[in-house]
Amino acid sequence: MASLKTVLYLGVCLSVWIITTADKNFVPAAEEVHWISLDFKTTLFWTTKASKYTYTVKYFSDDHDWMESLDCIRVSHSECDLSNSLRPFDRSYYADILTEPATMDHDYDLDEFPHTYSPHFNPYRETNISAVKFTVEVVDESRVIVNITDPLTSIHERGKQLSIRDILKSDLKYKISYYKSGSTGKRDIMSDSSTAVVSGLDAGQSYCFMVAAFIPSRPQTTQNGAWSTQRCTNGHIMQELSLGAWVGVVFILLIVLIIIITVTVLCCRCCRRRNKTLHTSQSSAPV
Ligand SMILES: *[C@@H]1O[C@H](CO)[C@@H](O)[C@H](O)[C@H]1NC(C)=O
Numbered sequence: 001m002a003s004l005k006t007v008l009y010l011g012v013c014l015s016v017w018i019i020t021t022a023d024k025n026f027v028p029a030a031e032e033v034h035w036i037s038l039d040f041k042t043t044l045f046w047t048t049k050a051s052k053y054t055y056t057v058k059y060f061s062d063d064h065d066w067m068e069s070l071d072c073i074r075v076s077h078s079e080c081d082l083s084n085s086l087r088p089f090d091r092s093y094y095a096d097i098l099t100e101p102a103t104m105d106h107d108y109d110l111d112e113f114p115h116t117y118s119p120h121f122n123p124y125r126e127t128n129i130s131a132v133k134f135t136v137e138v139v140d141e142s143r144v145i146v147n148i149t150d151p152l153t154s155i156h157e158r159g160k161q162l163s164i165r166d167i168l169k170s171d172l173k174y175k176i177s178y179y180k181s182g183s184t185g186k187r188d189i190m191s192d193s194s195t196a197v198v199s200g201l202d203a204g205q206s207y208c209f210m211v212a213a214f215i216p217s218r219p220q221t222t223q224n225g226a227w228s229t230q231r232c233t234n235g236h237i238m239q240e241l242s243l244g245a246w247v248g249v250v251f252i253l254l255i256v257l258i259i260i261i262t263v264t265v266l267c268c269r270c271c272r273r274r275n276k277t278l279h280t281s282q283s284s285a286p287v
């Protein structure tokens with residue numbers, strides 16, 4: 001009986017030992033590590049199989065030692081915003097995600113836990129550029145001004161929120177694509193600045209415009225920003241007038257009308273008086 005007890009006891013001990021070791025050995029590594037970056041807001045994402053772990057992110061560039069992102073030490077979510085850490089922008093970075101148990105005993109050795117490396121990422125060359133907002137102002141019958149608002153980034157410097165122009169500077173161009181309403185032929189022009197004059201338009205025609213950021217210095221796959229929605233002009237310049245201009249036009253018309261009426265009334269009075277004088281002089285003249 002005593003020996004059976006010992007065997008049972010041993011068995012229990014063994015299984016506990018196996019379970020504990022197994023638990024330690026199967027700490028899940030972060031998986032599907034990938035970057036998502038839009039207008040220089042750059043976030044590292046990963047997936048996890050279990051919820052009782054935390055993650056610490058370190059990042060490296062080729063010519064620097066590793067650094068820790070202060071916002072991503074022992075976090076329980078599976079993302080890390082590195083927008084403000086990956087500086088300078090034009091460097092290739094990679095990150096390392098370490099998995100740790102949420103309740104960490106001091107005798108744990110960090111080297112026991114799995115970690116996963118991310119793919120390389122260069123914010124300057126690979127961040128996606130969002131669709132821009134722009135206005136089209138008619139200058140005259142054959143010209144318009146396309147006025148583009150540079151998208152803002154999530155990068156702040158000296159209290160100012162930087163735009164993509166502040167970072168990309170003269171590397172940033174815009175592609176303006178336009179077509180005459182009802183025709184299929186599209187024309188493209190490239191603009192170095194955020195304000196472009198498009199000329200050579202046909203008078204009285206309606207045109208539609210679309211704009212996208214374009215960065216020729218980048219590798220071909222990341223040169224194009226997203227296309228904006230299109231904006232069209234009305235065919236007739238009159239319809240381009242703003243409410244203010246319309247009020248002005250009505251005002252001028254009113255004044256002209258008043259002048260015409262006044263002049264007519266004055267003239268009539270004048271004529272009548274002259275007619276009367278003529279009459280009087282005629283009748284009083286000796287025959
Ligand atoms: C940029 O956008 C493309 C297309 O939507 C997407 O496939 C890619 O993952 C994005 N890249 C980054 C770094 O966010």
Ligand SMILES: *[C@@H]1O[C@H](CO)[C@@H](O)[C@H](O)[C@H]1NC(C)=O
Pocket residue numbers: 137145147148149195
């Ligand atoms: C372009 O638009 C911005 C604001 O949207 C305005 O401040 C600026 O004066 C405009 N520029 C031109 C040339 O119309």
